[in-house]
Amino acid sequence: MLATERRVSASTHNQALSALLFLYREVLAIDLPWLEGINRPAQTKRIPSVLTKEEVVGLLAQMDGQASLIAHLLYGTGMRLMEGMQLRIKDVDFDRRVIIVREAKGSKDRVVMLPQSLMAPMRLQMQAARAQWEADRLAQRGGVEVPHALEIKYPRVGYTWGWFWMFPSPTFSIDPRSGVERRHHLYEDRIQRALKKAVTLAGIVKPVSVHTLHHSVATHLLQSGTDIRTVQELLGHSDVSTTMIYTHVLKMAAGQTASLLDSIANGMGMSALG
Numbered sequence: 001m002l003a004t005e006r007r008v009s010a011s012t013h014n015q016a017l018s019a020l021l022f023l024y025r026e027v028l029a030i031d032l033p034w035l036e037g038i039n040r041p042a043q044t045k046r047i048p049s050v051l052t053k054e055e056v057v058g059l060l061a062q063m064d065g066q067a068s069l070i071a072h073l074l075y076g077t078g079m080r081l082m083e084g085m086q087l088r089i090k091d092v093d094f095d096r097r098v099i100i101v102r103e104a105k106g107s108k109d110r111v112v113m114l115p116q117s118l119m120a121p122m123r124l125q126m127q128a129a130r131a132q133w134e135a136d137r138l139a140q141r142g143g144v145e146v147p148h149a150l151e152i153k154y155p156r157v158g159y160t161w162g163w164f165w166m167f168p169s170p171t172f173s174i175d176p177r178s179g180v181e182r183r184h185h186l187y188e189d190r191i192q193r194a195l196k197k198a199v200t201l202a203g204i205v206k207p208v209s210v211h212t213l214h215h216s217v218a219t220h221l222l223q224s225g226t227d228i229r230t231v232q233e234l235l236g237h238s239d240v241s242t243t244m245i246y247t248h249v250l251k252m253a254a255g256q257t258a259s260l261l262d263s264i265a266n267g268m269g270m271s272a273l274g
Contacts, residue, residue, distance in 0.1 A: 001098045010041040013086075014040055017040060017124070019036060035054055035077065037079055042115075042183065046251060047245070048215040048245065048246075049207050049208065049212050050212070050216050050246075051206065051208065051212060051213075051216045051221045055057045055202070055206075056075060056213070058202040058203075058204070058207070059071075059198050059199060059202045060072060060075070060198075061202070062197075062198035062201040062202045063195070066186070066190075066192065067191050067194035069121050070085075070123075070167065070186075070191050070199075071191065071194075071195060072115075072117075072118060073115075073118060073122075073218055074118070074210065074214070074217075076113075076115035076118055077112040077114070077115070077214045077215065078112060078217040078221075078234050078236075079099075079112060079128045079210065080104070080105065081191060081192075081213075082188060083101050083104055084187050085167060086102075086165075087099070087165070087166040087167065087184055087185075088102070088162065088164065088166065089126065089129065089161060089162050089163070089165075089166055090140070090162035090163065092166060093114070094114070094119065094122075094123065098102050098111050098112065098113050098114055099111070099112050103147065105238075108238075110227065110233065110234075111274070112234055114235075118155055123168075126166065128164065129167070131163055132168050132183075133164045138181060141183070142158075143156075143158030143163070143182060144158050144165060144179070144182060144185075145158065145175065145182065146163055146170075147159045158182075165184075167184060167185055167189060168183050168186065169181075169183055169184045169188040186209075195208070195210055200238060210268075215246070217235065218231055218243060219249055222247060223250055228240065231246075233242065
């Protein structure tokens, strides 16, 4: 039904099949051998949408405020959206000009550069976050969420300055798991909406999302001659084959593969088509 009637994507199809397999095997403990025979659809391989450097400049110029700083940070470091949103005060090192990305994709930590051009704006953002943290402490409001049940071992760790969000939400929310009212980090849909508006204002017709900045960073770094292994580590790709996708984008963009039509165009008088 999913494949023939609703025509869902391969990833949605695979997810539904995995859910059914888990239900019958692990929950109901029913063995259905015929279910194993259902073929999984092949994943469609797509070339990522990438902005030129000029398009990135035009896009960022149409953004302002906190959304602008976050967009600059994502492009300047190669971080993914949620990695930027979940950034903690303790993980921004101004002295060494680095940012520690904690438990990124694949549950791995990595180090990215802190762009020199963002040092001053990030210090101002930290000052704003500090004012928010101090106001919360004064009001005796709940701290922030910390990972791996750290609060069990250190009950007050979520109230400390180092664990506070670099980009805190302006409002409190209820944690659905604990029922505790606390300050979350800034919600990602704010940045997504701001970027979508900026894309229109910049006159960009390509499909663009926040993750397009991630793709663009990879392409531009390789374009500038950065070693592919360095790019792999910087962007947090577990397999270099993921990073290799961007080399294909570069080859086509650089015109390394010439069209046969160009070799015969002069003889055919194709220039008259213009």
